Amino acid sequence: MIRTVLGDIEPARFGVCNAHDHLFLRSPRFPGEALDDVDAALAELNSFAALGGQAMVQWTPWGLGARLADLPELSERSGVHLVAATGMHQTKHYDPTELASVRDDLAELFVHELTAAPVRAGFIKMASAFHHIDEHASTVMSAAAHAHHATGAPIGVHLEGGTAALAVLDELAGTHGVPPQHIILGHLNRFPDSTIHRHIAAAGAFVGFEGPSRANHGTDWRLLDSIAALVESGHADRILLGGDTVLASARSTADGPGMVYLLRTLRSSIERELGSDVATAIFITNPANAFSARWHD
Known part of the structure; x- marks a missing residue:
């Protein structure tokens, strides 16, 4: 089942999905x-x-203004399935006092938000540091793995600049025993190394690309090449795509590309260059698989 803010649904009901974004x-x-x-x-x-x-998956974790209480009504009014995140981002996004208040109880916090909160999260987000796993990331990763094993929830990872992907995969899957099919590695278009992308996909984890990039993440011109390389190596079933709107000025209502860019521009480009079957996998089949779990509350 996929855990949405309105309750659990069958993966077949999820539909065309923006797999990484923020409301x-x-x-x-x-x-x-x-x-x-x-x-x-x-x-x-x-x-x-x-x-x-x-469907849309919001990657805003605990403490960053996710406004979970507003999501059910937004889902009902728009008709779009919404999946919320628990978890924690890098320390630079938080007030130190706020972090200190929950640091010793992260696993319990994540499990609560996944299973007992008024609006339940549907996956766990964590973040690595640039080219390495720092102490904070290691702490959050351990709590995320605990919460996964307690609930079945998938884990999504913000890779800073798309780096440290193999180290994160090895730590989560090898050290912490999280099955790769429940791991989503995000922002890999920011580090467009097709060899690394193939390794991740071959291991069974999901390869997350987000576009359009902000100016300081200018890798959109490599996006289709990165997708094509995975398709050609037989890994079309591991690709996810999201808009990752993190700034108010990036919304389509503020003259930015917004969520509509995915379907208005990227989907047609993928269909034209790689075929409708690949587009269906990226926008429908893969997100339904990536965010589904055998939940044990």
Whole structure:
């Protein structure tokens, strides 16, 4: 089942999915750019739905203004299935006092948000550091793995600049025993090394690409090449694609590309260059598989 904010659903009902995005997000790293407007979030979802979008996964974890209580109504009003995240991002996105208040109880926090919160999360997010797993990432990873084993929830990883992917995969799958099919490694388009992408896919984990990139992550021109390389090596079933809208100015309602870019631009490019079967895998089949779990609450 896939755990949405309105309850668990069969994967076959999930539909066309934006596998990595944000309706709400607040971070000191983005002053003046908080995603905190319910009406703007609804407009973005409605625009996505008008192009055939049926599901969206919000990667905003604990403590970053995810506004979980608002998600069920937004899902009902837009008709878009929403999956929320628990977990924790890098320390730079938090107030140190806020972090200290939960550091000793992370696993319990994640399990609670997955199984007992008024609006339940459907996966766990963590983040590595640039080219390595720092102490904070290691702590959160251990808690995420514990929560996975307690609940069955998938784990999604923010890879800083797309780096440290193999180290994270080895740590999660090897040291912590998380099955690779329940691991999603995000932002790999920011480190467009097809050899690494193939290794991740061959291991059974999901390869997350997000686009359009912000200016400082200018790898969109490599996106189709990276997707094509995985398809040609037989791994079309491991690819996920999301919009990753993290700034208010990046929304389509604010003259940014927004969520609609995925379906208005990228989907047609993928269909034209790689075929409709690949597009169906990326936008429908793969997200349904990546975010489904045998939940044990």
